[in-house]
Amino acid sequence: MAMRNAYVDQFPSEARLISAAFWSSFLALAIGGSLGLVQALHRTDYLRFIDSVDYYTVLTAHGVLLAITFTIFFLVGIFTWAVTTSLDRGLEDLRFSWAWYAMMVVGTVLVGVSILGGVVDSIDMQADVLFTFYAPLQAHPAFYVGLVLFVVGTWLAGADWFRTWWAWRGENPDERIPLPTFMTLTTTLFWYLCTLGVALSILVLLLPWSMGIVDSVNPLLSRTLFWYFGHAVVYFWLMPAYMMWYIMLPKLSGGKLFSDPLARVVFVLFLLLSTPTGIHHQYLDPGIAEGYKFIAMTNTMFLLLPSLLTAFTVVASMEHGARQRGGTGYLGWLKALPWRDPVFTGMALAGLMFAAAGFSGMINAGMNINYLVHNTWWIVGHFHLTVGTAVALTFMAAAYWFVPQVTGKQLWNRSLALGQVLLWFVGMTFMSNAMHRSGLFGMPRRTAEPQYQGFNFEPAAGTVGEINAQVALGAALLTIALALFLLNMVMTTIGGESDAIPDNTYAGTLSGPEDAPVVLDNLKLWTAIATVLVVFAYTLPLASIIDAGGLFGPGIEGFQLTIGIDPAIVLESVREVMP
Amino acid sequence: MNIHTYEKVWLAAAMVLIVGFIATITYGAVGPGIAMIDDEAGSIDPAEINDDERFAEPGVEHVGGNEYEVTVVAQAWSYSPAEIEVPANSEVTFYVTSRDVTHSFSVVGTNVNTMVIPGQVSEMTVQFDEPGEYGILCNEYCGEYHHTMEGKLNVVPEDEFDLTELSVEAPDEVDAGNETTITANVSNGMQEDLETTATLEIGEQQSERDVTVAGDSTEQVEFTVDTADLGEGDHDWTVTVDDYEESGTLSVVADDGNASADGGDGDA
Ligand code: HEM
Ligand SMILES: [Cu+2]
Ligand SMILES: [Cu+2]
Numbered sequence: 001m002a003m004r005n006a007y008v009d010q011f012p013s014e015a016r017l018i019s020a021a022f023w024s025s026f027l028a029l030a031i032g033g034s035l036g037l038v039q040a041l042h043r044t045d046y047l048r049f050i051d052s053v054d055y056y057t058v059l060t061a062h063g064v065l066l067a068i069t070f071t072i073f074f075l076v077g078i079f080t081w082a083v084t085t086s087l088d089r090g091l092e093d094l095r096f097s098w099a100w101y102a103m104m105v106v107g108t109v110l111v112g113v114s115i116l117g118g119v120v121d122s123i124d125m126q127a128d129v130l131f132t133f134y135a136p137l138q139a140h141p142a143f144y145v146g147l148v149l150f151v152v153g154t155w156l157a158g159a160d161w162f163r164t165w166w167a168w169r170g171e172n173p174d175e176r177i178p179l180p181t182f183m184t185l186t187t188t189l190f191w192y193l194c195t196l197g198v199a200l201s202i203l204v205l206l207l208p209w210s211m212g213i214v215d216s217v218n219p220l221l222s223r224t225l226f227w228y229f230g231h232a233v234v235y236f237w238l239m240p241a242y243m244m245w246y247i248m249l250p251k252l253s254g255g256k257l258f259s260d261p262l263a264r265v266v267f268v269l270f271l272l273l274s275t276p277t278g279i280h281h282q283y284l285d286p287g288i289a290e291g292y293k294f295i296a297m298t299n300t301m302f303l304l305l306p307s308l309l310t311a312f313t314v315v316a317s318m319e320h321g322a323r324q325r326g327g328t329g330y331l332g333w334l335k336a337l338p339w340r341d342p343v344f345t346g347m348a349l350a351g352l353m354f355a356a357a358g359f360s361g362m363i364n365a366g367m368n369i370n371y372l373v374h375n376t377w378w379i380v381g382h383f384h385l386t387v388g389t390a391v392a393l394t395f396m397a398a399a400y401w402f403v404p405q406v407t408g409k410q411l412w413n414r415s416l417a418l419g420q421v422l423l424w425f426v427g428m429t430f431m432s433n434a435m436h437r438s439g440l441f442g443m444p445r446r447t448a449e450p451q452y453q454g455f456n457f458e459p460a461a462g463t464v465g466e467i468n469a470q471v472a473l474g475a476a477l478l479t480i481a482l483a484l485f486l487l488n489m490v491m492t493t494i495g496g497e498s499d500a501i502p503d504n505t506y507a508g509t510l511s512g513p514e515d516a517p518v519v520l521d522n523l524k525l526w527t528a529i530a531t532v533l534v535v536f537a538y539t540l541p542l543a544s545i546i547d548a549g550g551l552f553g554p555g556i557e558g559f560q561l562t563i564g565i566d567p568a569i570v571l572e573s574v575r576e577v578m579p
Numbered sequence: 580m581n582i583h584t585y586e587k588v589w590l591a592a593a594m595v596l597i598v599g600f601i602a603t604i605t606y607g608a609v610g611p612g613i614a615m616i617d618d619e620a621g622s623i624d625p626a627e628i629n630d631d632e633r634f635a636e637p638g639v640e641h642v643g644g645n646e647y648e649v650t651v652v653a654q655a656w657s658y659s660p661a662e663i664e665v666p667a668n669s670e671v672t673f674y675v676t677s678r679d680v681t682h683s684f685s686v687v688g689t690n691v692n693t694m695v696i697p698g699q700v701s702e703m704t705v706q707f708d709e710p711g712e713y714g715i716l717c718n719e720y721c722g723e724y725h726h727t728m729e730g731k732l733n734v735v736p737e738d739e740f741d742l743t744e745l746s747v748e749a750p751d752e753v754d755a756g757n758e759t760t761i762t763a764n765v766s767n768g769m770q771e772d773l774e775t776t777a778t779l780e781i782g783e784q785q786s787e788r789d790v791t792v793a794g795d796s797t798e799q800v801e802f803t804v805d806t807a808d809l810g811e812g813d814h815d816w817t818v819t820v821d822d823y824e825e826s827g828t829l830s831v832v833a834d835d836g837n838a839s840a841d842g843g844d845g846d847a
Pocket of ligand 1: 070392447
């Protein structure tokens with residue numbers, strides 16, 4: 001029998017760490033995804049078994065668990081795999097690695113418990129502030145502390161990858177950085193750059209304020225610092241998915257990556273442009289001059305470039321693979337792709353959805369068209385295509401390959417896996433399309449009961465009832481797909497070891513790193529330019545916000561409009577102050 | 580670096596697309612004048628809203644010609660005013676601020692949509708060409724009853740629109756045999772003169788007075804009521820100015836020399 005050469009055989013200790021990260025991620029997906037169904041049924045009024053005031057606790061958990069916990073735990077696993085595999089060396093010190101993992105877990109638990117306090121009376125905390133935690137809505141300090149621990153955990157993870165690379169470079173001074181490591185490092189660099197904003201916002205403004213050390217907050221300042229991080233974080237989710245499309249999809253298609261140099265250019269562009277774009281989430285914010293919004297808009301449009309280049313490279317690589325497998329014809333080669341492989345099909349469908357998301361994203365990015373859709377369900381439709389599918393479906397498909405790699409156990413049921421990725425695709429088509437349409441007639445996001453007393457929504461085509469039915473149907477299909485995914489993962493993990501695990505490899509390249517100018521590997525240079533761009537984009541707006549509202553705000557004290565207060569009393573006190 | 584020809588073509592097409600987008604949006608911003616929400620309207624201390632010149636009495640104001648200003652205060656979980664009326668063919672500038680947390684002010688199905696951030700004033704100018712009714716909603720989470728936060732915007736035909744207000748001062752009680760006065764305060768929020776008629780009906784009697792109220796001011800119209808014509812007992816009265824009316828009851832009582840004749844104001 002041939003020697004098995006899976007990841008777990010090469011790096012058994014790292015494999016355990018990656019498994020742990022994956023399972024933390026799946027757990028978050030399981031809980032967060034189920035809450036998604038609760039939300040969809042509640043909003044559309046198909047089934048309301050929670051109180052509408054608790055809807056926002058549920059939504060906070062859904063946002064945090066999926067957008068932060070699920071994605072980031074999975075990607076630290078992937079990046080650890082990428083660095084160790086492509087450098088062919090283990091992490092420097094596993095104790096350090098487990099320490100950052102533990103820190104992320106503790107952070108998540110703190111955040112989770114403080115959110116749970118919103119519905120469980122015996123926990124004397126609340127964090128009904130949604131995953132954007134806009135001040136002066138105020139959460140329990142544990143929520144902010146948890147977020148900081150989680151982020152610092154990811155910083156240390158990044159340090160771990162850098163350490164490994166430095167050690168490798170010491171032994172291989174003249175070699176190019178292998179592509180998967182290059183992708184990991186550039187992503188880590190912009191992650192450092194962007195999380196600085198949210199860390200400052202939490203440590204300097206929000207945490208002291210929630211603990212009563214300072215008694216006021218500047219809402220626009222903390223909001224701007226949030227979005228300084230909030231756009232780049234979407235690329236943090238997306239880069240591991242891109243990595244999969246660059247280095248796994250070509251291999252799965254039976255070919256090679258079209259161009260290593262172009263892949264490097266793409267990741268450098270993301271390093272440069274991810275952060276100085278955040279103000280595009282604030283097109284509708286008062287207190288920020290139009291010129292700064294314009295700069296963010298221009299940068300955002302240029303961010304289309306690396307994604308368009310990716311579309312080209314990925315499709316070209318797949319075509320190359322298909323032709324290697326005997327595919328012919330103008331489009332006929334598509335038939336030669338391995339559509340029965342859930343890993344390939346899941347990633348390909350995820351990529352397809354990302355292309356669709358690109359179109360709605362261009363609408364969002366347009367400063368003035370944005371007015372029509374800002375904070376409507378259009379946006380929610382958009383990011384369920386991006387993070388909810390391009391990222392989440394790529395991760396689930398990747399898990400079908402990775403979990404066997406890190407456990408040495410064969411995927412329990414391949415056909416089920418194939419059905420699962422298809423079902424997710426179909427479910428999301430329904431849900432997301434209906435959400436996009438809702439947004440066009442003004443259906444707001446983040447709203448427990450979007451049914452109003454004084455007016456009705458008027459869709460240009462179709463009816464609100466029909467659109468709601470599609471949301472509910474889509475959500476139900478997605479939840480089934482989610483359950484099938486988890487079932488497959490559990491059964492795989494409790495199954496026995498197998499010798500039939502493929503080797504741990506990734507795609508070769510048609511045009512290799514030798515074609516890429518050496519300057520592309522100069523991470524210091526790119527980091528410096530990225531920093532300068534951020535300074536250009538943010539210094540003046542931040543200065544004018546602080547100048548107008550003060551670092552700690554003009555006596556804006558904070559509100560917990562959510563715990564244990566009788567709404568009648570609140571309404572009354574509001575009426576009293578009303579002129 | 581070795582770049583495939585197709586890749587070069589794609590790269591060029593991508594750049595053209597991007598520059599095209601930027602050009603279109605720039606044109607949209609400076610050309611047809613789709614202005615962005617920005618920092619022009621300045622900042623405000625939420626604790627001082629009630630003393631603020633602009634926000635102390637939120638509502639609709641006429642600036643002149645077809646231009647109007649509407650000030651709105653958002654708070655958990657309502658807007659003041661909850662219902663806004665403006666005429667068609669008008670240019671309306673909204674000023675919105677928040678008393679507590681971040682809200683939005685979003686006119687459903689239009690691109691009138693802004694974040695309302697405590698400490699900041701959102702300003703936007705909108706043309707309303709046709710009459711219509713719009714819902715207003717808050718699309719930014721603002722606490723546990725966020726989903727109940729709504730308002731209404733009515734754009735009415737020009738000839739049905741005015742900013743006239745009527746408030747009447749009348750005593751509740753008067754001694755039989757005395758004369759008393761019912762005063763109608765007619766205020767005109769428009770910048771042009773308002774020419775109208777105030778009518779008082781009381782008992783079987785009716786009196787009319789023509790009145791001209793200058794722009795942005797108030798006129799008092801006094802109706803003298805002689806109880807001798809009415810006789811003892813309760814008498815319902817109604818003051819009417821255009822579509823506005825206010826009613827009350829005047830009691831004419833026998834003079835037993837004990838109560839004061841001045842019963843106070845009619846309910847305003
Ligand atoms: C079973 C699958 C899912 C369902 C049924 C679902 C459903 C929903 C619904 C109905 C909302 C809208 C809530 C509102 O606007 O009131 C929502 C929001 C959201 N979803 Fe999902 N979702 C699913 C999966 C995901 C995944 C996989 C992700 C990310 C990886 C995700 C991320 C988010 C985020 C970030 C929000 C916004 C939260 C906020 O506005 O604060 N969802 N989801
Ligand atoms: Cu963004
Ligand atoms: Cu709200």
